[in-house]
Amino acid sequence: MERKRTSPLAQVKTFTFVTILLVSSSLSLEAASKIPSQGIAPATVSDYLVGIIKADRQVYTTHIVKRMQDQGIVLAQEDWKDKNAIPLPAQFLHYSSKIVAESGVGIRFRLISLWPIYRKNGPATPFExxxxxxxxxxxxxxxxxxxxxxxxxxxxxxxxxxxxxxACVTCHNTHPLSPKRDFKVGDVMGAIVITIPLEK
Ligand code: HEC
Incomplete structure (x- = not known):
């Protein structure tokens, strides 16, 4: 039986393919080793986190609260626990931040304002x-x-x-405990503060 001979062109092709494979895998190894051993900058970590927090609040607001209210199923109300209602988006954020705090991972987040409905949501430090x-x-x-x-x-x-x-404006401007009653759409009403530990 005659063995199939590999043509010189095919040999060159195989060689080139193997070389490209080796070079590309060593490149990806090099790329991985360039990731700083100190980890990602805390400012970047915070940017990642705020992205998720904002997205979750938005999903809750548009796909749950608004949908439920539009269909007349259930309202989001501050005193939702005592009523047939669901939490406000600000309360949703507050409850999830409590779970994160209790989990012991060390990060914290909360909503604050210079005109808070509740004093606990005012700035806690001169820096804030x-x-x-x-x-x-x-x-x-x-x-x-x-x-x-x-x-x-x-x-x-x-x-x-x-x-x-x-909705943000109307609710805050008419809340009995709100110290500011002239918010307009687009105004900065407050802030999301993210606190991450710099050491374990
Ligand atoms: C139906 C009423 C309602 C709506 C709508 C609403 N909020 Fe609030 N918001 C509240 C209440 C009540 C709190 C306090 C919650 C708590 O701490 O228990 C709050 C808290 C806040 C706080 C923290 C400071 C404070 O006032 O206590 C910020 C900032 C805030 N809301 C911004 C917004 C923004 C921005 C929107 C729209 C995207 C919005 N809110 C929509 C009722 C509302």
Whole structure:
């Protein structure tokens, strides 16, 4: 039986293919080794987190709250626990942040404002107050800085929370405990603060 001979052209092709394979795999190894051993910058981690937090709140607001209300099924109301109702988006964010805090991963997030409905949602530190003031002038520039609690060091990022719809404005302007009654659509109503530990 005659064995099939591999033509010189086919040999060159195989050689080229194997070479490309080896070079590309060593390139990807090199790329992986370039990932800094210190990890991702805390500002970037915060940007990733705020992306998820905002997306979750938006999904809840548009695909659950608005849909349920439009179809007359159930309303989102602040005193939802005592009624046949579901939580407001701000409460949704608050409850999920509580679960994250209790999980022990060390990150925290919350909604704050210079005109909070509840005082607990006011700025907790001069840094947070300054951050809120800056965001009113410059909503697109998140405010960031290192903060310390005892021996623990944290990184805080503060992102503007704008009145994206008339519903935000109407509810806050008419809430009996709201200290501000002239919010307009587009205004910076407050901020999302994200706090991440800088060491384990
Ligand atoms: C139906 C009423 C209602 C609507 C609509 C609403 N909120 Fe609120 N919002 C509240 C209540 C009540 C709280 C306080 C929740 C708590 O801490 O228990 C709150 C809290 C907040 C806070 C934290 C500061 C504070 O006032 O206590 C911000 C910031 C905020 N809302 C922004 C918004 C934005 C932006 C929208 C629209 C995308 C919006 N809210 C829509 C009722 C509402």
């Amino acid at each position: 107050r300054k951050g809120l003031e800056q965001l009113i002038k410059n909503p697109n520039v998140p405010q960031r800085g290192k903060v310390a609690t005892g021996k623990m060091k944290f990184f805080q990022s503060i992102y503007a929370d704008n009145a994206t719809s008339q």
